[in-house]
Amino acid sequence: MTILRMRDITKTFPGVKALEDVHLDVRRGEIHAICGENGAGKSTLMKVLSGVYPHGSYSGSIEFDGAECAFSSIRDSERRGIVIIHQELALCPQLSIAENIFLGNELSSGGLIDWNRTNHAAAELLRRVGLDELPVTPVNELGVGKQQLVEIAKALSKSVRLLILDEPTAALNDSDSEHLLGLLRQLREQGVTCVIISHKLNEIMAVADSITILRDGRTVADFPTTEATEGRIISAMVGRDLSDRFPPHVPTVGAEVLRIEDWTVHSPTQTGRVVVDHANLVLHRGEIVGLAGLMGAGRTELAMSVFGRTYGKDISGRVVKDGKEVRLRSVRDAIANGIAYVTEDRKRYGLNLIDDIKRNISSAGLGQLSSRGWVNENEEHQVATKYQRQMNIKAPSVRSITGKLSGGNQQKVVLSKWILTDPDVLILDEPTRGIDVGAKYEIYTIINRLADEGKAILVISSELPELLGLCDRIYALSRGRITGEVDRAEASQERLMQYMTKESA
Structure with a gap:
């Protein structure tokens, strides 16, 4: 039975038609995935549904549980049991878990917040989402994965019937992602309908019951997951066959341009903790080099400490550029010496x-x-x-x-x-995070072109297939130490994982 029906949804911004005659049908009690390239209109459609874009700012109709809806705000949609969790989490970091869960929906008695009741209810919600934390714990003490669970607990406190999640695993590691997907399956069994927007096709294939695909603001495909393949999804998303996700590239490796020797970095907040431990790596002109490592291995810390010492303290070691040692005490120094760093968090730092x-x-x-x-x-x-x-x-x-x-x-x-x-050296930290397969292909093409121009490129990525498909050589990092180095022809996910979990070099 259909719980949600959206028809002929059209939404226009100045100079841009974001949605044009979009339709969407979601069955009760299913996990429904919405796929599409960046800019296809996925998030815009969900903002229309949840009242972020109020009735009157778009054309078309929304029918939820058999009744026509005209939401003028998020509160309107939440009263009907529709709750959206945006990609950027909307939590107050200084407040406790319980305060965040019931913010704007406080449990009160006699005009005062009933804290015993609030904390007890929060504890029950945390149990439902599998989060073993005290309700009084400040949210800023939680990792991103646990914060995502707090958002879901908050949604459950509003008697959610349709839960919308926009890129819920984009910033999560593999274990947190798997826990979240398991929770969605549990919610499905409890009768909660879920709509998930994601670029991770393997997750969609694993958890979704049906898929709707948007392209250029239009609905182009709608089918059950049992009839889906990654190839079919990609082809519908980009409008063409993308049998090879990485553009062909024949490297022309030139002279050494950058050498990092015995690079050691200490944590700026935890006295005595070594984050990068005597790391050594070399980059050549025209070469794309990968840096693999598990969460917390020290990849970003290594890159930021080299790029003008923007991370860490008590840094030691040498950076040799074009055969001469250089002192990179600031970002200005790094830029002046031909080194650039593209941060993993483009919205916050880039x-x-x-x-x-x-x-x-x-x-x-x-x-x-x-x-x-x-x-x-x-x-x-x-x-x-x-x-x-x-x-x-x-x-x-x-x-x-x-x-x-x-x-x-x-x-x-x-x-x-x-x-x-x-720059002569370009460090790319998670360059395709949160980007669809079509846009990834464009980014890969740009990276190849820059390498062909003679630039040395260091790619940091959590996606091993990306490193294997893009890089000419790959270093592995484990607990701050370089534990292995392999050429592209000899590299495999299994071999890299062995190095990434190795105790020492």
Whole structure:
């Protein structure tokens, strides 16, 4: 029986039609996946459903549990039992778990919050989601995986009937992801209908009952998972066959450009803890080198400490660039020496989301665009427009606000910003996180092109198939130590995992 029916949903923003005559049918008690490239309209459709975009701001109809709905706010949809959990979690880090769960929906008596009742109810909800934490624990003491469970507990407190999850496992490690998917299966057995947006096709195939695919703001396919293959999903998402997820590339490896020797980094917050332990690695021009490691292995810490010492304290070791030792005491020093770093968290550290594309692209290379302290705005606009064209950034113009772009297009803006500095060494930390398969292919093509231009590229990724398909050589990191190095021809997931779980080199 159908619990949700959306018909002819059309949503327009200035200059962009985000949704056009979209339809969606969800059966009661199922897990329904929505797939599509970045910018296909998935999140927009769910914001229409949940009242984030109120009735009147779109055209079309929504029918939930047999009744026509016209939600004017999130509160309206929540009263009907529709709850959305956004990709960016909406928790107050300084408040306790219990306070977050019942925020805006407080349990009170005589005008005062009943804390005994609140904590008791929160404990029961935590038990339901499999979280073994005290209700009084501050949320900022929890990892991202546990915070995601708090969001689900919060949804359960609102008597959720339809739970919408937007990229729920994007920032989770494998064990947290598996726990979350197991919880969704339990909720399905308890009669809760779930709609999940995800780019991780293996997870969709494992947990979903049916799939709807959007492309360019339209519904292009709708079928049960029993009839799905990853190839069919990808083909519907991108509108073409993507039999090879990695573009062909023949490397031309040149001279050594960067050498890191005996690099040791201590934690800035935990006295005596070594985060990177005597690491050694070498990069050559024209080479794409991978860095593999489990969560907490020290991959990002290694990259950030080399890039102008933006992480860590008591750092020792040598960085040799083009045969000469260099001192990288700041980001300015790193840029001046031809080193660039694309952060894994583009929204927090890589971009100014409230500024336009033009300003974001030029932000790291203003010295090239200025004279006597003044930025040449015409040149800035021309440069940004050139990169928008070269990188295929989908936006009406370079004056478009960066925060309104899809994840894939935001990533292209970050890459453009650092390519503008013309680096010799480009460190890419999780360059395709939260990006669909079509946009990933474009990013891989850009990486190959940069390598062909003679740049040395270090790719940090949690996805072993990505490293195996993209990199010419791969280092493995375990507990801060480089435990192995393999060429592409000799690399396999099993061999890398052996190195990644090794105690020492």
